[in-house]
Amino acid sequence: MLRNYQPKFFPAADFAALQAFTEILIPTDDTPGAREAHCAHYIDYLLHAADDVAPEMQKQWRDAMAALKQAGFHDADAKARAQLVEEMSKPERDRSATHPAFFAYRLIKQQNTFAFYTSRAGMIEALEYQGNSYNTTFPACDHPQHHVV
């Protein structure tokens, strides 16, 4: 569905920046990442669908992209972008740290996490979710070490 999707909400430069950002957060490694899951496309699709019904949600994202641009993410090269994400994310681990684009990092991370782990790539290929299937039995725990504390 998203494979041939053309962004409708974000301007081209913002979309390219968002796409790069999502791929830094959830990279492709031994399992698929945000790229294969088309996370940025899904986020754009969702925000486009929010037209009229959730303007506050759209504003949040425009603010976030502006903060990202302000931080210099759009024009940075790959190395500098990685460095920027590292700085932006700092308050997550260190409560004394601050960054003006931290809220943008959190917003993108939250929606990117959702987009990734609700995608086939994230849920089935990365996490190997077993449910939502037809089974003849429910597998019992067969580990003796789980029967004692």
Place this chain on the structure above:
Amino acid sequence: MAKSYDAIVVGSGACGGWAAMELSRAGLKVLMLEAGSNVVPAHDFHHRFLYEMEFRGQNRPGALRRYTGTERNYRIMLDSTENPYTTSPGTSYQWTRSRCLGGRTMHWARASDRMADYEFKAASRDGYGMDWAVDYADMKPYYDRVERFIGVSGAKEGLPQFPDGEFLPPMNLNCAETIFTAASKSLGWRTTHRRLAQLTRMLNNRPPCHYCGNCVNGCDVGAMFNTVAVTLPPALKTGNLEVLTDSVVARVRMNSENRAQGVTYIERFTNKPVDVDAKYVILAASTLENTRLMLLSTEGGLANSSGLLGYYMMDQVGGGAVSGILPKLRGGPARLDDGKSAGITIPNFQNIDKLTARKDFIRGYVMNATGGQTEYPQYAASVPGYGSAWKKEIKSRYVAQARVWNAGAEMLAQKENFVELDPEVKDHWGIPVLKIHFTHSDNDRKLIADFQEKAEELFRKAGGEVIAGGGRGGPAGFPGGPGSPDATPGVARDRLGGAIHEVGTARMSVDPKEGVLNSFCQTHDIPNLYVFGGNAFPSTGDKHPTLTMMALSARGCDHLLEQAKGKKV
């Protein structure tokens, strides 16, 4: 002239479905009126992955403000704009409803526990409130009958506070449940499989569960109990039952002999009012809707000589949960952990007799626990970091998730909790809506605080790492429960809610001055008016209420049929 039947059943949920089945099988001509749409499971229910849905289970932004539920199941929930309700200023009550054929049985959590004498006679023991007008001996044959027919999987334990039933074999325990069982045992607490109206082998031509974990989105094969798959087919087979969907009942009409003449319903899409008559009227439209109908039917409320109609509203206390991870399970292989959407039960072990009496609070609660993989890793966005290391951490925790939740905490009956008709607000059809007055007592708060303490104790005993205390409970995939993308994380621990177990408002009593219904759920005042649902409950107990509501309905049907025989219906 109004069309006439032997009996009209308003509502098609657990109680309405049961009544329609019993009465039509006994030869009565029955009309069932359902306010919502028809449901055809094979057509309407599918196994869909989140990525197969346009909005990944969340629905279009803003849409779920209107509909309760998720993108998967909102059609078997309710349109809140058509069906508003109000609450008194400064209070809130989440009234979760369904308007569709089958009502809430189409997506319920299936927990089927018998109530015990320590609940039916709690007032005699601790002096609070009122005893039930029935005891366990009265109820046992009806519990037996209902369980045998709907199919309940479980294990016998011989605990007086958690009476055994007519069980199908229990479902297997997954790794997390096995660990919690061991932890609970070492604390001296008894555990058992959650008792679920979900088949573990074929019963009455219904197939056993296939462990997809999709119960709350509608069971496509009828392995879980719901009206459409279980009670309606035999009722329709008799040829005595007529079912009308999209028919919104607006009032019960009375005749001059103090008997119910019939009801008036409004055609949902044409707004046309239609009168239908019957020798018996059975309200089974859900607890609060039943009371709303009685309040709508006459000034001051129908069958309200006691003045107690609408009063003593209760809902088991919601809130309280612990979630985190079991390090023992970290990084393990992927398993089908959420396929039965179940868990283990730790029956209440406090305040059940003199020996276990607590000084600081009365009554008790039931704990549930489960764990393992869930469809969506709800915790993921709150794990700090990003990149490949973060991905590995998410995966490692995925199969080690664990949670303990409050599965039923008794809420004390208080007269100041009540429902009335809102003087201004009306629903889509111009019918006045309910105004709900609902607050919690100190005892309710103490119960949840105690639960929270014990739940964390269990979690630690299991070797678990607590990540979040407080918050809403519920099994994986349950709307609002952990593991579902629509969960509300981080609700403060002192914020109490409900449990979608609303009961009371027309309590049963031996003395007609002390309640609205008798022990057969027949109104004291009007002999041909029965009210099936949770209305009769004088107290909530700590068990999930549906099985008891159905057993009360079965008992009420027997009573109605005896009455009918005397009158040669």
